[in-house]
Amino acid sequence: MRKSIVLLHLVTLIVLLNSTRLKAQNKPLTVGDEVPDLTFKNIFNSSNAEIKLSDLRGKLVILDFWGVFCIPCIEEFPKLDSLQKMFSSEIQIIPVNPLDRDSIGRFFKNHPKVYLPSLPFITGDTILQKVFPHRGNPYIVWIGKDGKMLLDDVPVTQPNIEAVLSNKTMKVPEAVKNNYVESLFDKRWSNDMLYSSYIYRGKDLGVKLGASEIGQSLSDGGTIIFLYQRAWEGLTNGKYGFFRPGRTVIQTKDSTKYFEPKNLNDYDEQVWLRDNIYWYQSSVPNDKPYNLYELMKEDLNRAFHLNAGIEKRPVRCHVLVRTSNTDKIKTRGHKPIDSFFHADRIGKDYGPTRSLINQPFTKFSKRLTGLIEYGIKQPFIDQTGYTGNIDIQFKADVLDRIVLANLRNALKVYDLDLVEKDVDLTVLSLKEN
Known part of the structure; x- marks a missing residue:
């Protein structure tokens, strides 16, 4: 009887240790953390039945989280394939998707015009999504030759790969860590609020622009021109289609903060987006007779020193x-x-x-x-x-x-x-x- 009790305790201890180890493997990682030695089966587009991360030590590993409805993800496949062939055994690019192997196979079969790169695909992923939590795709994780998380959501380009392989400093804008809150407005004062609004600059939001709990709210993000179009589309009930080409004109000496310059490299494009994308939110209690779009128009005029109006002109x-x-x-x-x-x-x-x-x-x-x-x-x-x-x-x-x-x-x-x-x-x- 005593032996049975001891054996039961031992089994329980083993189960607890395995559970603790599994939870530790699945905890979110940050740059500098060692990536757990994970093994993945059901690999698509590869002769290997599984991928074990420890087998890739000594290589630069790039995980590309993608989705079947993510057009930018799919358009990157030819470039990723080319970079894998260019750097050969020095790197390993691995697309990652939560759909099972059969679903990924059907996707490529049903969409013959989609480029299938010569890369091994991790399918049915439930672990990496937790280890590297993110919102939206594409999302890129770089794992160094030593098995540690090296970079977070940095574009996969030839200069960036060369910089990492040669231990050079890379020109990468600092990533913004998101803080998901309902609003920047303090709820303690919500009972006395008549109207609140804010404009936040940055490509990465960092603040959840969700529906207000205290009444009506309006939120959106984009370029300065996009925000004006949003406000005036609301004011006119979409009658004129200001989002359509040729329906918005701006008189300015310098257009660089309104329109993204063409032919920017990856780094300069990220810098431009960081400096020229804005997020707007306004909140109004239900019993206040404010027009949210009218408030948005006035807020934009004050913030960006513009006058907006509707006029007829030849186009x-x-x-x-x-x-x-x-x-x-x-x-x-x-x-x-x-x-x-x-x-x-x-x-x-x-x-x-x-x-x-x-x-x-x-x-x-x-x-x-x-x-x-x-x-x-x-x-x-x-x-x-x-x-x-x-x-x-x-x-x-x-x-x-x-x-x-x-x-x-x-x-x-x-x-x-x-x-x-x-x-x-x-x-x-x-x-x-």
């Missing part, structure tokens, strides 16, 4: 027109078909021919609006005046690779064209004081 647009009186698009009344879409960036394909058969012309006009304003980044206006149902077919390349000349050639078959001319539009006008 250069791509205008859809008919080139003859011959109606070449009127429907023949066949069974309705709607496949007039461009293939998305993760490879969904709608076939070699994209059609609108027995569909309203307004649908065609709206699709062109998206193609031109979000593909070419130019304002679009439909001046055809056409009504009724139509039949139109374009080759897939015309929609999947937006080139203005190809689009015009496809339209000319139906006696339609895109011409550039000035059109009077209602715009949001920003002027510096």
